[in-house]
Amino acid sequence: AQSVTQLDSQVPVFEEAPVELRCNYSSSVSVYLFWYVQYPNQGLQLLLKYLSGSTLVESINGFEAEFNKSQTSFHLRKPSVHISDTAEYFCALKGNQGGKLIFGQGTELSVKP
């Protein structure tokens, strides 16, 4: 069985502070890993993905995540957050043979001025 655990349901942070949203996974097969962001009253947007190759992946808006196979983690980081980063963030995995996208429970990032 595969699962994703997001360790924090809510993360409040002040503007311009660094943030880390934690994600751990469990799988008996190799996986592809994703972070999705959902702004209020919108659909999900793919923020970044790990499919293969470099374990450090970056998005265009300053977020990065590192795939750590030994710790089965894929934590999301940003060195300096903006008010506009306030959203729900979902970590997800898919097995290397396809199948369903398995989501974590989500982390609500709240950036305060």
Added chain:
Amino acid sequence: DTEVTQTPKHLVMGMTNKKSLKCEQHMGHRAMYWYKQKAKKPPELMFVYSYEKLSINESVPSRFSPECPNSSLLNLHLHALQPEDSALYLCASSQDRREFFGPGTRLTVL
């Protein structure tokens, strides 16, 4: 065209109504999905179409009926829904293991 579109954005319906949700993508993706999302929860998979054939039905009640008329379109027909079916309904399509989501239809059942 690099997006998934969904109509309508909002829908209010009574329990005896029949309505349909529509999803469209022109990225050439051959897999399309319907998800249901309740507030503050992750999306739950409902149906998967692969090459226009239903490949996964996650034990969804028959009051939800999916249809894939062609490789670009995906519909979800709704009939005799219950108030607990009120949710955000998301469509997605996929390529190279990545799923791309539409903006969703916010459904309210009275």
